[in-house]
Amino acid sequence: MNKIEHIGIAVKSLKNANTLFEKLFGVPHYKVETVETEGVNTSFFKIGENKIELLEATKMDSPIAKFIAKKGEGIHHIAFDVSDIYAEIERLKKEGFTVLNETPKQGADNKLVAFLHPKTTNGVLIELCQEIKG
Numbered sequence: 001m002n003k004i005e006h007i008g009i010a011v012k013s014l015k016n017a018n019t020l021f022e023k024l025f026g027v028p029h030y031k032v033e034t035v036e037t038e039g040v041n042t043s044f045f046k047i048g049e050n051k052i053e054l055l056e057a058t059k060m061d062s063p064i065a066k067f068i069a070k071k072g073e074g075i076h077h078i079a080f081d082v083s084d085i086y087a088e089i090e091r092l093k094k095e096g097f098t099v100l101n102e103t104p105k106q107g108a109d110n111k112l113v114a115f116l117h118p119k120t121t122n123g124v125l126i127e128l129c130q131e132i133k134g
Helices: 014-025 063-071 085-094
Strands: 003-011 031-035 040-047 050-057 074-081 111-116 126-131
Touching (some): 003 014, 014 040, 063 074
Parallel strands (some): 003 050
Antiparallel strands (some): 111 126
């Protein structure tokens, strides 16, 4: 893993959260994107070398809607940048981690993504991210 790519925060209202985090960070969000396959709207902030992704559910049965119903708003996941997501998935499986999607899928911000089950990572949902080149 190369670095922390972003921290994902589940929110009930992207509009309200964007206003709050713009005040907190002192900068506007730079991108809003919908990821239909995940039932989520996202908004990204760049803070120095780091990024924060806000996630708002677009469907009641989406992972974010379920997360908020169970735990409320808050940190949802930590994403790590990887050079070769396919090799990293295989490496982590061999190390005993449970990969939720063994075939990477299109995520927000021009990334291929895969997730590790929180039961194998001390309760933290881990996202692997690789930039889509081309």
